[in-house]
Amino acid sequence: MIHESVVMGTDVSLGANTVIEENVVIGNNVKIGHNVTIKANTTIGNGVQINDLTILGKETSSNKKMARKPLKNTTPLIIEDDVKIGCSSVIYRNVLLKKGVFVGDLSSIRENVTVGEDSIIGRNVMVENNTTIGKRVTIQTGCYITADMEIEDEVFFGPCCSTSNDKYMGMGNFKHQGPIIRKGAKIGNNATLLPAVVIGENSIVGAGAVITKDVPANKTVVGNPGRLLN
């Protein structure tokens, strides 16, 4: 089902059962798999690949218990040239995936997020809203990237890292702040980062560490709670 208003470039291949809603714009040399859904107003650049069963441009939603209501009238999803997105992923409206980004299968990226050039969002990674991810960042399989987080260029997250942004754990409508990860920092697999911690430039967080306070630049931290190694 392709809406009559869709604008499509040359050499676009479409799988079976694809749904493309109104005002979608698709570039040249684009490959779209089976059962893909592209929501209204999404823009897709040249050379993009979208695998089977992925959903692009989802609207946000909420129920009455949630403190923060979804934004209205947000900008659409924009996917720049040469981006590749895996199978069964869900990318929201108001997301910008810059040139060369790779998004794995079964992952999701919520609204008001930018992902910089050539960065990798692994399989089954969940990215929350209002977060900025730099260039050439690697976020490996199964990581959880919370809302209100800042990830600078060339950061590396090993698999299954967990982050958080609410030190009152739902007890009130306080300001939320996720971790800030400075350029080139590396986070080991299954590490836990508490709200608002800053990981300094080129620092290393050990696998399984629990980081409760800021880490200076060029340091290594391990353990629970995390302690400096050097």
Next chain:
Amino acid sequence: MIHESVVMGTDVSLGANTVIEENVVIGNNVKIGHNVTIKANTTIGNGVQINDLTILGKETSSNKKMARKPLKNTTPLIIEDDVKIGCSSVIYRNVLLKKGVFVGDLSSIRENVTVGEDSIIGRNVMVENNTTIGKRVTIQTGCYITADMEIEDEVFFGPCCSTSNDKYMGMGNFKHQGPIIRKGAKIGNNATLLPAVVIGENSIVGAGAVITKDVPANKTVVGNPGRLLN
């Protein structure tokens, strides 16, 4: 593909490629996305929203290595009024989602589970069988809720918490018991709960803590193994 026996209310919108099997009952003002599959005998209330690629009313399954065989002749899936379910989620038969529940994308809820009014099951949360979840509970993104667990009203789980119910780790067919989380308790992100631990009313488990024994009411526990802070 909509079976001829389906009963549908007024103002129901259906996406493309939707499959609705026999004896499904759908209320008024219901919105169903693209490529949704609704299995036989499911009941859906008024004002419900089901997003793209979600599966409702899946039967359980097993292989010969599994100790516990799936139940036969269970009750169907019941979804009460004003429930919202995200994209690419899998909800089994014999589940009751009460009024106002929110279920995020890429999540799954197995059989013999009840979720209370206005509770939130986040994105990519997996809920196992035989578990009861109270009212106004928040279970954030990526949590794992094991089988045979009891979660009382207003409990808060931060992202990526992990629970377990089998202290013999598959060594035999012993009775399984998941953690019991009393009213208003809060569990920090990526915490690990061992089988059968009881977290007392309004107690707090720190991020990344490993809880090996019961926590009394109104206490805070951090570390690996968890120790009382107050």
Next chain:
Amino acid sequence: MIHESVVMGTDVSLGANTVIEENVVIGNNVKIGHNVTIKANTTIGNGVQINDLTILGKETSSNKKMARKPLKNTTPLIIEDDVKIGCSSVIYRNVLLKKGVFVGDLSSIRENVTVGEDSIIGRNVMVENNTTIGKRVTIQTGCYITADMEIEDEVFFGPCCSTSNDKYMGMGNFKHQGPIIRKGAKIGNNATLLPAVVIGENSIVGAGAVITKDVPANKTVVGNPGRLLN
């Protein structure tokens, strides 16, 4: 959409909107759900069940930041008799699922992986490439099985375990080596295993433990960093 070259056995049931590409071979008594996609050259044995929205035989992909490029001209996906695969899962080409394997919903298995007879790959488990999994292994919900890993027969992984294979965390193109798990070992929920650690035969890793060095046979290890209990 079923390609004319597909070879199908007797008593094959097909759901709605199914896509089966060229040269797929399907045995007898096979059940295929709605919106399933089976990629070119996949082979499916007798008595197999594939649930809704699952993708079989996906090609690998990469972007320019990734050190390791996908293999070309790999063998197709082979699914032996009596395998059951859940909903919304993604299984790659060059995978061998042996007789009686069970794969849960929302899981994924990458290329160059073998899973032995009657093993269980739980819901939302991610298995990376170049890994071998033995017979009667249980990998519970939400585990992350890294690349270049070896899992012997009758190993048990509790839920949400995390493994890694790159001790330089992306800093260079060094040899990667995942953990090696000897026969009958048991890993507690949310445990963290560092690259190349060997877990000895019948040893036990406690829930939430962080394993930084090898564990001898028949031992129990707990804590962060892991220490021997006996």
